Amino acid sequence: MRSFLLTGSGGGFVPPSTADFNLPPIFGHNVYTTKPIALVVLSVILVSVFFIAASRKAAVVPSKLQFAGESIYAFVRNDLARDVIGHEFMRFVPYLFTLFTFILTNNIFGIVPLLQFPAMSHVSFPYVLAIFTFVIFHAVAIRKKGLMPYLKEIMFMPGVPKPVYILLTPIELATFFVVRPLTLSLRLFANMFAGHLLLLVFILGGDHLLKGVVGLKLISPFAFTFGIGLTFFEFMVQCLQAYIFTLLTALYIAGALADEH
Amino acid sequence: MASGNEEGALWSIMGYLLSGLLIWGGLGWAADHWLGTHFFVLIGMLLGGGASMYLVWLRFGRGSTGSNPK
Amino acid sequence: MKGTLNLVGYGLSAIGPAIATGMIFAAYISGVARQPEARSVLQPIAFLGFALAEALALFGLVLAFVL
Known part of the structure; x- marks a missing residue:
C-alpha cells in the first residue's frame, strides 16, 4: 500500500521505528556519550542553576524568578507531598522535588526545538528512577515496622480463610515487589516512547509527502499541522507523566508509612 | 488526602489485577509448556483474575463504612 | 508491513472497558457531586x-x- 501511494517520490517512505531511538555517539566511538546522556547532564545543570538562581536572593517580595521557583516547589510540597503522605511529609520533599523536576525537564526536552529527544524514552532511565523509589519505599516501611511484620502485612490479608492464602499471597508479593516498580517505570517509558514516535511519524511523514507528486504536496500541510497540534498534546502528556510518577512515589511512601489495621 | 487516596486506590487496583493475571496466567503458561497442553493458561488466567478481584474486594470493597483509615 | 492481528483485536476489545470505565466514573462523580455524604457508599x-x-x-x- 505504501509503495502504491508514494511511487512518485522515488524511494519508499521509511517509517520511524525503534532504530530511530538509537542515536549515534557524539564523540567518535565512545558509546557512553550519546545524546540522551548529554541531555540528562544538561537537565541536571539546568535544574540546579535555575533553582540556585531562584533561591539565592530570596526576598519577602519575590522576584519573578523566585516566584517561579517557589511555585514549583510549593506545588510539589503541598499538592504532592503534604496531601498524600501526611504529617511526616517533610522528610520526602527533597526526593520528590528532585524526581519531579528531573523527569519534567527531561520530558520537556522532547519538544524543545533542537534538543527534541526525551531521554526517558530509553527504558533504562525510568528503570533507575523506579529502583530508587522501590528502595526508598521498602526501606521506609522496614524501618518503621520492622522486616517481618512488614512482610507479614504484605503477604497475609486479614479476614480470609487460610487456604485462600495460597491464591492471594503470590499476587500480593508480585504486586509489591515486581509489578509496582515495573509499571512505574514502564508507564513513563511507554508514554515518552510512543509520544516521540508519534511526532516522528507526522513530521517525517509530512516531510516525505512534501517530496512527492503535487497531490501529495497538498496533503503535507495537514500532516505538519497535525504534528504541531500533537506537539502541544505531547507537552500535556509530558507534564502529566512527571506528575504521575511523583504522585505514585508519594503514594507508595504513604502506603509504607501507614499503619494497617 | 481524599483525592490522593482515591487515585492511589485506582492504581493499586490495576496493579493487583495485572499481577494476578501475570502470576497465575504465567504459571498456567509454564504448565502448558511443560505438559504440552493448551488449556492451563486459560485456567490460570481465570483463577488469577478471580483471585485478584477478590483481593480488590477485600482491600477496597469490604463494608460500606469501610475505606479503612489509611 | 509486519505485525500481528492480535493487537488489532486487542485494540477493538479495549473499546468496551474504556467506555465502561468512563461511564462508571461519570456516574460516580455525578453521584458524589449531588450527594457528597454518599461517597463512602459509592466508592x-x-x-x-x-x-x-x-x-x-x-x-x-x-x-x-x-x-
Whole structure:
C-alpha cells in the first residue's frame, strides 16, 4: 500500500521505528556519550542553576524568578507531598522535588526545538528512577515496622480463610515487589516512547509527502499541522507523566508509612 | 488526602489485577509448556483474575463504612 | 508491513472497558457531586466496577500476547 501511494517520490517512505531511538555517539566511538546522556547532564545543570538562581536572593517580595521557583516547589510540597503522605511529609520533599523536576525537564526536552529527544524514552532511565523509589519505599516501611511484620502485612490479608492464602499471597508479593516498580517505570517509558514516535511519524511523514507528486504536496500541510497540534498534546502528556510518577512515589511512601489495621 | 487516596486506590487496583493475571496466567503458561497442553493458561488466567478481584474486594470493597483509615 | 492481528483485536476489545470505565466514573462523580455524604457508599461500588472493567481490558492485553 505504501509503495502504491508514494511511487512518485522515488524511494519508499521509511517509517520511524525503534532504530530511530538509537542515536549515534557524539564523540567518535565512545558509546557512553550519546545524546540522551548529554541531555540528562544538561537537565541536571539546568535544574540546579535555575533553582540556585531562584533561591539565592530570596526576598519577602519575590522576584519573578523566585516566584517561579517557589511555585514549583510549593506545588510539589503541598499538592504532592503534604496531601498524600501526611504529617511526616517533610522528610520526602527533597526526593520528590528532585524526581519531579528531573523527569519534567527531561520530558520537556522532547519538544524543545533542537534538543527534541526525551531521554526517558530509553527504558533504562525510568528503570533507575523506579529502583530508587522501590528502595526508598521498602526501606521506609522496614524501618518503621520492622522486616517481618512488614512482610507479614504484605503477604497475609486479614479476614480470609487460610487456604485462600495460597491464591492471594503470590499476587500480593508480585504486586509489591515486581509489578509496582515495573509499571512505574514502564508507564513513563511507554508514554515518552510512543509520544516521540508519534511526532516522528507526522513530521517525517509530512516531510516525505512534501517530496512527492503535487497531490501529495497538498496533503503535507495537514500532516505538519497535525504534528504541531500533537506537539502541544505531547507537552500535556509530558507534564502529566512527571506528575504521575511523583504522585505514585508519594503514594507508595504513604502506603509504607501507614499503619494497617 | 481524599483525592490522593482515591487515585492511589485506582492504581493499586490495576496493579493487583495485572499481577494476578501475570502470576497465575504465567504459571498456567509454564504448565502448558511443560505438559504440552493448551488449556492451563486459560485456567490460570481465570483463577488469577478471580483471585485478584477478590483481593480488590477485600482491600477496597469490604463494608460500606469501610475505606479503612489509611 | 509486519505485525500481528492480535493487537488489532486487542485494540477493538479495549473499546468496551474504556467506555465502561468512563461511564462508571461519570456516574460516580455525578453521584458524589449531588450527594457528597454518599461517597463512602459509592466508592467501593465504583472501585469494584472499575476492577471488573479493568480486568476485561487486562485479559485482552494478556491474551493478545499469549495467543
